[in-house]
Amino acid sequence: MSAPPRATPRGTLTTALSTAETDRIIYDLTGIARQYDTLLTELPGIHIRFALKSCPVDEVLRCLAQRGAGVDAAGPAEIAQALRTGVDATRIHYGNTVKSDHDIAEARRQGIRTFATDSVEDVLAIARHAPGTRVFCRLTTSGDGALWGLSRKFGCSPQDAVRVLETARAVGLTPAGLSVHVGSQQMTCEAWQQAVDTLAETLTALALRGIVLDHVNLGGGLPALGYQDRRGTPLEPPLDKIFAVLREGMDRLRHLNASPLDFVMEPGRHLVADHGAVRAHVSRLTRRRGPDGTGTHWLYLSCGKFNGLYEMDQLTHRMVFPGHLDEREYVPAIVAGPSCDSDDAYGDGRHPVLVPASLASGDPVWILSAGAYATSYMTQGFNGIRPLPCSCVRGQEGHH
Numbered sequence: 001m002s003a004p005p006r007a008t009p010r011g012t013l014t015t016a017l018s019t020a021e022t023d024r025i026i027y028d029l030t031g032i033a034r035q036y037d038t039l040l041t042e043l044p045g046i047h048i049r050f051a052l053k054s055c056p057v058d059e060v061l062r063c064l065a066q067r068g069a070g071v072d073a074a075g076p077a078e079i080a081q082a083l084r085t086g087v088d089a090t091r092i093h094y095g096n097t098v099k100s101d102h103d104i105a106e107a108r109r110q111g112i113r114t115f116a117t118d119s120v121e122d123v124l125a126i127a128r129h130a131p132g133t134r135v136f137c138r139l140t141t142s143g144d145g146a147l148w149g150l151s152r153k154f155g156c157s158p159q160d161a162v163r164v165l166e167t168a169r170a171v172g173l174t175p176a177g178l179s180v181h182v183g184s185q186q187m188t189c190e191a192w193q194q195a196v197d198t199l200a201e202t203l204t205a206l207a208l209r210g211i212v213l214d215h216v217n218l219g220g221g222l223p224a225l226g227y228q229d230r231r232g233t234p235l236e237p238p239l240d241k242i243f244a245v246l247r248e249g250m251d252r253l254r255h256l257n258a259s260p261l262d263f264v265m266e267p268g269r270h271l272v273a274d275h276g277a278v279r280a281h282v283s284r285l286t287r288r289r290g291p292d293g294t295g296t297h298w299l300y301l302s303c304g305k306f307n308g309l310y311e312m313d314q315l316t317h318r319m320v321f322p323g324h325l326d327e328r329e330y331v332p333a334i335v336a337g338p339s340c341d342s343d344d345a346y347g348d349g350r351h352p353v354l355v356p357a358s359l360a361s362g363d364p365v366w367i368l369s370a371g372a373y374a375t376s377y378m379t380q381g382f383n384g385i386r387p388l389p390c391s392c393v394r395g396q397e398g399h400h
Contacts, residue, residue: 008104012395013277017366020279023302025374025388027055029063030372030395031275038069039222039267039380042243043250047264049093051220052078054372055276059392061085064271066209072220072266074098083110095266097122097138097154102288105129116179118156120167127171135168136177136217137161139198141206142378145191146183146221147314154181158202165211178202179217179262185269186221186314189241195219196249209388212281215262216253218246222265224273226369227315237314269372276371278308278388283338285331285359297333299355304337305344308370308388310377316353320366324356331357339383 013028020026036048040046049072050064056078061071062085070091071082082092089111097118099107104115108130115126118138126135139161139289143149156164164176182191186271198341199216223237254261280303287297305312319335321327346353378387 005337011391014366015277016279016391017279020391021279023280023388024041025189025276025278025308025390026393027057027060027272027371027390028395029059029392030274032060032272033063033067035271035275036064036069039265039270043246043263045250046218047215047265048093048260049091049264049266050218050271051095051266051268052082055083055374056376057341057392058388059084060272061087063392069263072268073107073112076103076110079107087345089113092396093136093264094240094295098105099125101125108133114176118154118160118169120164122167123164123168127168127173129294131172132174134174134210135165136179136213137164137175137197138179138181138219141180141182141191141198142184143191145188147267148184150181150183150382154323158205161202162205162211163387165206166209169211172262174210175206175213177217178200178213178316179219179264179385181219181266182221184221185223185235185237187223187228187235187237187241189238189245191221192242192245192249194216196245196252198250198348200254200256203253207256207258212258214259215264217264218250220266220268220270220292222267222270224269224369224372226318227272230316230346232316232351232353234265239298273372274369276369277289278303278367278370278374280308280365280367282359282361282363282365285355285357286382286387295332297352299333299335299356299359300338301335302338303367303388305340305341306339306379307385308374308378309337309367311343311373313343316346317370318368319353319355321356321359321363322366322369323363324358327356327358329357329374330354337375340386342383 016026049070051072072095073079093114114134138155140155143151168175180195184187227235282299300387
């Protein structure tokens with residue numbers, strides 16, 4: 001079976017991958033900075049709070065902090081990392097609605113004055129352990145259209161949000177804002193429109209109770225562009241349409257509010273995914289028969305679900321085999337990581353991945369668009385497989 005190779009990517013990241021002699025994950029800081037600047041151009045006036053959980057790498061945080069980004073932190077450890085890498089406490093919010101009394105108090109001690117919430121119980125805990133601080137209430141969304149919906153665990157209805165923020169006011173907190181999250185890697189603009197509708201409904205209901213907010217947090221969910229689906233087809237999110245819906249939605253919400261309204265976003269994947277890549281290697285390309293007697297090729301790599309490719313259940317990353325760019329023969333294979341866990345694989349008999357037929361143990365492979373959630377989801381040694389070392393590189397500004 002033959003398959004024409006897609007063009008090999010060029011630029012700073014490719015140069016770093018080409019010269020790497022051992023497995024590692026590499027981030028292009030210049031590309032991340034450029035992505036940040038583009039986002040500010042698309043959404044003028046937006047305040048960025050980088051979702052640290054997507055890439056807890058100090059060099060990446062410093063790069064974004066120098067650009068003016070703040071941080072969406074999920075707990076005291078992330079807050080401490082953000083502070084250590086140069087993010088001012090005034091640009092960090094505690095974005096997790098799930099938090100213990102201890103963590104609330106510790107965050108306040110670290111200087112955090114803005115907390116996410118979605119329940120009366122959480123508001124009362126914040127009032128006890130971080131009195132006088134600000135809260136924003138997360139509204140639930142369906143998560144439809146996203147690879148990861150995030151609709152089950154977080155958020156409340158507009159009616160409950162009113163009750164939550166009225167309670168916040170009554171116990172001495174500042175009811176400061178509302179937030180949404182339309183799901184990670186959101187692939188539709190309709191999800192953003194529905195979120196704006198929900199925000200508008202809630203803003204109107206709050207105004208009737210004399211609560212006027214100072215900001216709306218549009219959350220995360222902005223997609224990366226370099227992913228493939230399980231069939232190997234490139235995912236093509238309508239990013240231009242998403243930005244248009246967001247700009248229109250921001251204007252609509254501003255006109256609904258009785259005082260100036262700031263807007264915040266919490267991008268993670270959108271900023272880093274396409275500017276990080278893994279240099280791994282082939283362990284073995286083999287063919288074996290399953291219980292039904294069907295023969296299947298398996299490509300075993302040195303990197304898998306537990307050391308960099310945690311999200312393989314939902315998507316596949318484009319792979320480049322630099323030593324086989326002129327290969328004419330390809331075979332359909334299931335791609336798997338090095339562990340003894342059977343979930344450490346993607347592709348199946350229906351959706352195999354085409355790989356060069358002459359691959360040999362030790363051949364390098366580049367796994368692209370792997371910059372999001374790779375470092376944060378790596379285990380600390382499952383099966384004795386060590387986490388990938390991390391390298392950050394810079395290119396010339398404006399160079400693609």
